[in-house]
Amino acid sequence: MGAEPFDVAGAAEEDLRAVHRVMLAAQAVDRPDEAPLTFEALVGALRTPPAGFGPRRCWVLRRGGGIVAIAFANFPEAENGHLSLVTITVHPEQRRQGVGTAFLRDLLPELEGRTVVEGWEITRGGAGEHWATAVGFRVVNTMVLQLxxxxxxxxxxxxxxxxxxxxxxxxxxxxxxxxxxxxxxxxxxxxxxxxxxxxxxxxxxxxxxxxxxxxxxxxxxxxxxxxxxxxxxxxxxxxxxxxxxxxxxxxxxxxxxxxxxxxxxxxxxxxxxxxxxxxxxxxxxxxxxxxxxxxxxxxxxxxxxxxxxxxxxxxxxxxxxxxxxxxxxxxxxxx
Incomplete structure (x- = not known):
C-alpha cells in the first residue's frame, strides 16, 4: 500500500469510477445533507480545478487491488510559493486503520519543497478534523458554508x-x-x-x-x-x-x-x-x-x-x- 500518482486526464474510466465511489461514500458520512456528487460532476471537478491555487497533482492509494483513498495537492505561486494545499479523502470503511496517516507520510516528500501544508473546508467536529489534529495539524481558521x-x-x-x-x-x-x-x-x-x-x-x-x-x-x-x-x-x-x-x-x-x-x-x-x-x-x-x-x-x-x-x-x-x-x-x- 503506497501513494500512487494519478493522471486525471489519462485515467481509465474504471479508476475514475473507483474514485467516485470513495468520494461519494465519504460525502454520505461527512456531508450527508448535500446532494450526492454525480460521476460527471466529479470528473469535471477533477479536470477543471478551481483557478487561483496553482498547479494541482493527484495521488491514489490502493488496498486489495482497489482505490481506497485519493489526495490532491495544489501548489500556489507568487505570495504563496512556500505553501501546499492538501486534501486527503479516505473511504469510510477504511478509516481508523492508519490509511490516511500512511498516505500523508508518502505525500510529504512529494510536495515540491513546500514548507507549510494547509487543509481547508474540513467539517468542524468531523472525522477529518479529529484525524488532522491527531497527526499534528493545528486548527487555524473557522469558516461557514452558506447556500x-x-x-x-x-x-x-x-x-x-x-x-x-x-x-x-x-x-x-x-x-x-x-x-x-x-x-x-x-x-x-x-x-x-x-x-x-x-x-x-x-x-x-x-x-x-x-x-x-x-x-x-x-x-x-x-x-x-x-x-x-x-x-x-x-x-x-x-x-x-x-x-x-x-x-x-x-x-x-x-x-x-x-x-x-x-x-x-x-x-x-x-x-x-x-x-x-x-x-x-x-x-x-x-x-x-x-x-x-x-x-x-x-x-x-x-x-x-x-x-x-x-x-x-x-x-x-x-x-x-x-x-x-x-x-x-x-x-x-x-x-
Missing part, C-alpha cells in the same frame, strides 16, 4: 438600490479597460478580511494579474461574472463581487470574493453589489439553482450581508495547517 436556494428565496430582498454617489456596473469575462486599474486596486481590499491564522495570502492584484486570471478562467471554460460599485465623483471601482459558474456544475454559482475599499464601507455597497449579482446572473442564466459561498466565521458583517439577500448557513468548516518538518517528525506520522 442560497433560488427556488426558496424572496427575490424582493435583492431590490437594493445603489447608495447616493455610487453606481453599479457588471460584465461577464474581461474587465472593461477603463475600469481595469481601479478594479485591481479594489480587489486588494480582500486582504483586509479576517482569515484566522492561515498562511495563504490573497493575490496582490495588478492589472496584469487580473488579465492573466481572466484568461485562465476562459481556458477552463468558467463563466466569470463581476459586479462593481463605482464612485461617481472619481469614476473608480470601490467595491467588487465575483461569481464563477464552472462547466461541470452549470446550475451552481460559486460566490467568490466580495470586497469594498475601507474608505467606502458603511454605505451598504457589499449588499448592493451582491444583490445585483443575483439579479444579473439569473437574467442571463435562469437555470441557476443555487449560489454557495464560504465566509470566515469572524466576518460577522459579511455573514449578515449574505443572510439579508437569502443565504443560510448550512455547515461550519475549519482550516488546518502545519510545517512539513513538524508533520514529518510527528510520532503518529513517522511510524
Amino acid at each position: 442560497l436556494s433560488v427556488a426558496e428565496v424572496d427575490r424582493a430582498t435583492w431590490d437594493v438600490p445603489a447608495p447616493a454617489g455610487y453606481r453599479v456596473e457588471d460584465w461577464a469575462g474581461a474587465t472593461p479597460d477603463a475600469l481595469l486599474g481601479s478594479l485591481a486596486w479594489a480587489r486588494n481590499a480582500l486582504r483586509d478580511a479576517p482569515f484566522g491564522d492561515i498562511d495563504f495570502q490573497a493575490p496582490l492584484w495588478t492589472p496584469e494579474r487580473v488579465r492573466e486570471a481572466e484568461a485562465d478562467l476562459r481556458a477552463r471554460g468558467v463563466d466569470q461574472r463581476m459586479v462593481v460599485a463605482v464612485h461617481e465623483e472619481s469614476g473608480d471601482v470601490v467595491g467588487v463581487t465575483e461569481v464563477e459558474v464552472r462547466p461541470h456544475r452549470p446550475r451552481w454559482a460559486s460566490q467568490r470574493e466580495t470586497s469594498v475599499l475601507r474608505a467606502h464601507r458603511g454605505h451598504g455597497l457589499g449588499r448592493c453589489i451582491k444583490a445585483h449579482m443575483a439579479w444579473r446572473l439569473l437574467a442571463d442564466r435562469p437555470d441557476i439553482e443555487r449560489f454557495y459561498t464560504t465566509t470566515s466565521a469572524d466576518n460577522t458583517h459579511m455573514i449578515r450581508v449574505n443572510e439579508a439577500i437569502g443565504y443560510r448557513t448550512v455547515r461550519t468548516l475549519v482550516s488546518v495547517k502545519q510545517d512539513v518538518a513538524v508533520l514529518a517528525s510527528h510520532p503518529g506520522v513517522r511510524g
Whole structure:
C-alpha cells in the first residue's frame, strides 16, 4: 500500500469510477445533507480545478487491488510559493486503520519543497478534523458554508438600490479597460478580511494579474461574472463581487470574493453589489439553482450581508495547517 500518482486526464474510466465511489461514500458520512456528487460532476471537478491555487497533482492509494483513498495537492505561486494545499479523502470503511496517516507520510516528500501544508473546508467536529489534529495539524481558521436556494428565496430582498454617489456596473469575462486599474486596486481590499491564522495570502492584484486570471478562467471554460460599485465623483471601482459558474456544475454559482475599499464601507455597497449579482446572473442564466459561498466565521458583517439577500448557513468548516518538518517528525506520522 503506497501513494500512487494519478493522471486525471489519462485515467481509465474504471479508476475514475473507483474514485467516485470513495468520494461519494465519504460525502454520505461527512456531508450527508448535500446532494450526492454525480460521476460527471466529479470528473469535471477533477479536470477543471478551481483557478487561483496553482498547479494541482493527484495521488491514489490502493488496498486489495482497489482505490481506497485519493489526495490532491495544489501548489500556489507568487505570495504563496512556500505553501501546499492538501486534501486527503479516505473511504469510510477504511478509516481508523492508519490509511490516511500512511498516505500523508508518502505525500510529504512529494510536495515540491513546500514548507507549510494547509487543509481547508474540513467539517468542524468531523472525522477529518479529529484525524488532522491527531497527526499534528493545528486548527487555524473557522469558516461557514452558506447556500442560497433560488427556488426558496424572496427575490424582493435583492431590490437594493445603489447608495447616493455610487453606481453599479457588471460584465461577464474581461474587465472593461477603463475600469481595469481601479478594479485591481479594489480587489486588494480582500486582504483586509479576517482569515484566522492561515498562511495563504490573497493575490496582490495588478492589472496584469487580473488579465492573466481572466484568461485562465476562459481556458477552463468558467463563466466569470463581476459586479462593481463605482464612485461617481472619481469614476473608480470601490467595491467588487465575483461569481464563477464552472462547466461541470452549470446550475451552481460559486460566490467568490466580495470586497469594498475601507474608505467606502458603511454605505451598504457589499449588499448592493451582491444583490445585483443575483439579479444579473439569473437574467442571463435562469437555470441557476443555487449560489454557495464560504465566509470566515469572524466576518460577522459579511455573514449578515449574505443572510439579508437569502443565504443560510448550512455547515461550519475549519482550516488546518502545519510545517512539513513538524508533520514529518510527528510520532503518529513517522511510524
